[in-house]
Amino acid sequence: MDLNSDEFFYGINKSLYFKTEEQKNEMKKMDPEYITKTGTDFVLLPNSPEFINHNEPFEPMYIPKQTILEESLRREIERICFADTLLNKVVFDCADPSPFNKDTDPNVYGLEVLPYYIPQTKEDTTLVFESRFESGNLRRAIQICDYEYNLILKPDYYTTMNTQWFYFSLSNTRKDVEYRFNIINMMKPDSLYNSGMKPLMYSEQGAKHKKIGWFRDGHEICYYQNNMKRKNGGYYYTLTFAVKFQYDFDCIYIAHCYPYTYTHLCRYLKQLESDPAKKNRVKRKQLCQTIAGNTCDFLIIGDFNNGKEKKGIVITSRVHPGETMASYVMEYMIDFLTGNTHEARILRENFIFKIVPMLNIDGVVNGNYRCNLAGVDLNRQWIDPNKKQHPTIYHTKQLVKKTKEERDLVLFCDIHGHSRKKNIFMYGCSGKDPNRKELVFPMLNRNNCSVFSFKDCCFLLQKDREGSARIALWREFSIINCYTLEMSFCGADFGKYEYFHFNLDIYKEIAQSFCLSIIDCYEPEQIKVKQMMEEIEQNSLKNQQKDDKNNSGDEGSDYSNDDPKEQAMPQQIQVQSNDQQLGSQTKKLKKIPLLPPKKKKGL
Numbered sequence: 001m002d003l004n005s006d007e008f009f010y011g012i013n014k015s016l017y018f019k020t021e022e023q024k025n026e027m028k029k030m031d032p033e034y035i036t037k038t039g040t041d042f043v044l045l046p047n048s049p050e051f052i053n054h055n056e057p058f059e060p061m062y063i064p065k066q067t068i069l070e071e072s073l074r075r076e077i078e079r080i081c082f083a084d085t086l087l088n089k090v091v092f093d094c095a096d097p098s099p100f101n102k103d104t105d106p107n108v109y110g111l112e113v114l115p116y117y118i119p120q121t122k123e124d125t126t127l128v129f130e131s132r133f134e135s136g137n138l139r140r141a142i143q144i145c146d147y148e149y150n151l152i153l154k155p156d157y158y159t160t161m162n163t164q165w166f167y168f169s170l171s172n173t174r175k176d177v178e179y180r181f182n183i184i185n186m187m188k189p190d191s192l193y194n195s196g197m198k199p200l201m202y203s204e205q206g207a208k209h210k211k212i213g214w215f216r217d218g219h220e221i222c223y224y225q226n227n228m229k230r231k232n233g234g235y236y237y238t239l240t241f242a243v244k245f246q247y248d249f250d251c252i253y254i255a256h257c258y259p260y261t262y263t264h265l266c267r268y269l270k271q272l273e274s275d276p277a278k279k280n281r282v283k284r285k286q287l288c289q290t291i292a293g294n295t296c297d298f299l300i301i302g303d304f305n306n307g308k309e310k311k312g313i314v315i316t317s318r319v320h321p322g323e324t325m326a327s328y329v330m331e332y333m334i335d336f337l338t339g340n341t342h343e344a345r346i347l348r349e350n351f352i353f354k355i356v357p358m359l360n361i362d363g364v365v366n367g368n369y370r371c372n373l374a375g376v377d378l379n380r381q382w383i384d385p386n387k388k389q390h391p392t393i394y395h396t397k398q399l400v401k402k403t404k405e406e407r408d409l410v411l412f413c414d415i416h417g418h419s420r421k422k423n424i425f426m427y428g429c430s431g432k433d434p435n436r437k438e439l440v441f442p443m444l445n446r447n448n449c450s451v452f453s454f455k456d457c458c459f460l461l462q463k464d465r466e467g468s469a470r471i472a473l474w475r476e477f478s479i480i481n482c483y484t485l486e487m488s489f490c491g492a493d494f495g496k497y498e499y500f501h502f503n504l505d506i507y508k509e510i511a512q513s514f515c516l517s518i519i520d521c522y523e524p525e526q527i528k529v530k531q532m533m534e535e536i537e538q539n540s541l542k543n544q545q546k547d548d549k550n551n552s553g554d555e556g557s558d559y560s561n562d563d564p565k566e567q568a569m570p571q572q573i574q575v576q577s578n579d580q581q582l583g584s585q586t587k588k589l590k591k592i593p594l595l596p597p598k599k600k601k602g603l
């Protein structure tokens with residue numbers, strides 16, 4: 001085998017595996033931010049694609065076929081009945097050593113690692129999977145037929161759950177062949193994949209030849225409960241989809257939402273800082289270090305004149321690593337606030353913004369969906385965050401406290417993605433103001449943003465969300481306008497974008513209308529605020545039940561079916577299967593190496 005010949009790699013992204021010192025140094029020169037600390041034993045390969053074409057047309061959702069569930073279940077039963085005839089060949093595992101090239105020393109070829117599977121001939125059509133890059137989280141791929149694969153995702157570190165986000169690549173494609181992928185260890189009871197949502201894909205050939213960035217693709221998409229029992233009760237769910245690729249020997253990336261890595265954020269912040277026009281509008285400061293030792297920065301935005309009388313606003317995002325759209329909206333907000341428009345100037349003159357763009361950096365780096373490296377949902381830790389286990393929450397809370405001491409802190413918002421509902425909406429807190437002023441800011445957003453749905457907003461104080469940023473900070477610091485901004489992973493179910501997926505244009509509109517709503521909310525004449533208060537009065541919103549149960553599907557209820565015991569006792573990955581029925585594909589998953597021992601201290 002000649003590893004250096006192009007034929008050897010057959011469309012595998014060769015540069016992904018090259019990591020000689022010389023090449024590493026070369027890369028560092030080009031991109032000093034590319035190496036991030038994982039806090040785990042994982043190899044982190046460089047360069048996953050970020051290119052998104054901003055001129056891409058709006059992509060329609062698919063219309064679910066009536067018989068799709070029947071067909072998917074039929075296929076599932078066939079796989080069980082004819083289990084003996086399936087290939088059941090493990091063609092990728094991100095942690096276990098590969099039996100295919102165990103005698104090959106990658107160093108001989110100047111590589112740090114080899115792909116798990118390497119096609120032996122040009123006729124070998126086996127796909128070559130990879131996920132050992134930033135935010136990647138495919139644990140294992142099992143080929144069950146020539147063009148069909150079962151995929152298993154890594155759960156969040158120190159948990160056995162939270163599989164929903166996915167990001168991986170595959171190479172050695174053949175064009176116009178129908179491939180089918182079944183992600184078989186999903187955990188949420190329902191998914192927007194049954195309501196028109198398609199997965200995102202990126203083709204290296206498509207990007208190179210046609211300048212196409214991330215795009216939606218896939219057909220015969222279905223999300224259903226499968227027959228694999230979970231250890232502590234209940235069953236796993238499968239996301240299945242078919243797809244035809246456009247090119248031979250292409251490398252395709254597949255993701256749950258547009259990826260947005262920590263590296264991406266570092267590059268963006270660096271660019272922001274080095275923009276001479278923005279130098280007097282934004283300051284970048286270090287908030288703290290994460291458990292893995294990554295730097296968490298925050299921004300202060302304002303015109304930095306006459307500090308004290310300016311009102312304070314704190315905005316945070318990406319406490320949940322899999323909710324990547326939050327980062328795009330955050331980036332557009334920062335762009336707007338530091339921009340040249342008249343409105344941006346008004347905002348900088350009247351407010352000081354403190355912004356923490358990525359609260360769960362380690363989770364983002366390691367491909368988690370929800371938790372940090374201590375295995376906890378950081379958005380349940382705001383009442384009494386631990387400095388060592390939840391450093392970004394601890395220090396953000398200090399930042400909020402300090403802002404409150406310095407000035408009138410008028411607004412807090414934490415940006416999220418929502419996995420079961422469509423539209424954009426907010427969660428707020430009712431109870432302190434008899435006039436229900438907390439409704440006003442979401443109503444202003446409704447007026448300014450075409451996809452914002454006020455009817456999806458909820459102002460209920462749920463017991464199990466007491467530890468969320470919204471409720472904990474509202475209670476402790478009496479911030480009436482204390483919100484979670486939620487954006488669907490899918491799209492809108494009303495208005496001019498009904499049946500279309502959200503894309504960067506929409507994220508930009510949300511960010512800008514959020515900023516404009518701040519002006520509407522706090523301008524001295526209070527013209528629009530008065531209109532909203534009238535509307536509240538007229539529609540008896542004031543006396544309406546504060547807890548609209550229909551809308552209470554909040555930041556965490558996706559797991560309402562989960563066994564609480566499982567959450568209380570996080571364990572290492574162990575996907576249990578009904579072996580007789582589904583074969584050996586999942587039963588022998590070895591434990592994933594977790595934090596190196598020294599890092600475990602203090603957890």
Ligand SMILES: [Zn+2]
Nearest residue numbers: 320416417555
């Ligand atoms: Zn969230």
